[in-house]
Amino acid sequence: MIKFENVTKIYPPNTAVLQDISFQVKEGEFVSIVGKSGAGKTTLTRLILGLEEPTYGDVFFKDKNLRTADSYEIQEVRRSIGCIYQDYKLLPAKTVYENVAYIMEVEGKGYGKIKKEVPKVLELIGLEDKMDNFPKELSGGEQQRLAIARALVNSPQVIIADEPTGNLDPYNSYEVIYMLEKINKAGATVILLTHDREIVNKLSKRVITLVGGKIIRDEAEGRFII
């Protein structure tokens, strides 16, 4: 599904964030990528989304080399990936309903389908009563659930969750992880980037450990060890 081949990313003038990274994520896998802040986790997601180009090496999404992909193909890749971020990255000038609907509108889906699907997804995450609220009127946990709803609405093949629990209390954190597990069981590939030791250890899934921009460990049922 996703393949990194000898990827190095150097930001000018000379800051190497990722160094000669190679790994592969198969369809339907749940992979946690762990590492301290500044280990290169976020750069990794930006490379998968085609927001950055590797300095050396190649990134593939479903066998498509992102370096040679045109802007239309990159947009298609981004639409196949649902992203959940620590800072939620919601659209502040749009309501809860519009935030979720926007993703379907981007894909050109019809009004009828949007009207049917969006309330369903909002109901699933318990935000059906707040459809007309703006993100700033929601609590942190609600905003993260909205971000999840937005990531799920198009049934993406891959979910990337970049520190999704960073701003949440333990209760909300476990709720988010539980949702990710459910999404994974439904068939989606999940990539969880985190530095939350407890969550990673509890998951007992594949763990890739990044230190100083290098992969130091890649275990099928790994633990958070740095």
Add this chain to the structure above:
Amino acid sequence: MLTNFTRIFRFAVNDLSRNKGISIAAIFVLVVTIMLVTGLFFFHGVSQFLISEIQDKIDITAYFKDETQEQDILNVRDEILKMSPNIKNVEYVSKDQAMLAFNEKHKDNAVLARALDELGTNPFLPSLNIKTNGDPAQYAEVSNVLQTANFSKFIDKVDFSQKRDTIEKVFSITSNINNFGIALGIILSIVAILVVFNTIKLAVDSSKDEISTMRIVGASDWFIRGPFIIQGAIYGFIAFAICFLLSALSAYILSPKIGAVLPGFDSFDYFLSNIWILVLIQLVFGMGVGVISSFIVVRKYLDV
């Protein structure tokens, strides 16, 4: 395609109404700058009026010999008119008309009237009053042509050399007014464009994070850019409508006052006779700068 366009339009209208503060600020700045450009347009009208008023007062006169036949003078007039499109007017003044004009001008001067009576004959010469575009070179050319063999047999004298200094001074003043107007227009237009660009930039800057989120979820460049461009166009159109009403109203209200300072210049008449040019300038400036600024600013964020 149509669905996408209606969505983009809806996003633009929603964002505009939800960010009222920014929208009002952007429209206000656009109104001020469009009014500045409109002011320049009126300044151009006033300066052109003044220039033509001054140029109208300048002419050169060719005095014909007393015995010259009227038909010969009229032939010379036709020849001069054919010389150049810059010859604006050639007026024939006969001996009798010259006498009448003199009497009218000096009707209160008994000494002059008595002197004329004592002469017993009409001492005035028939003449042609020639007006050109005001360029001293043009007057010099006319004067030279009148002194060539074809015409000189009829002509007693041409008063160009006496008037040369005045003509040159007036021409230099009118040229300076024109050049000053052009320079002022260019400088103020650049300032206006920069001010609008920065205001739109501030409006789009507040949506910087939103643009980055839109990119992440796979929105196409036009899907992201569209609402901002339409917002720029709407800002421009609203500002145009306000400015159009404001300029019509001020031209109407100020018309008597301007008429008192500049007799013969009616600002409302000027507004009406140039209404379509004014609509074009205000609309193109307002919407054009609004749209282009939005396009450039959003492109900057799309490239990041």
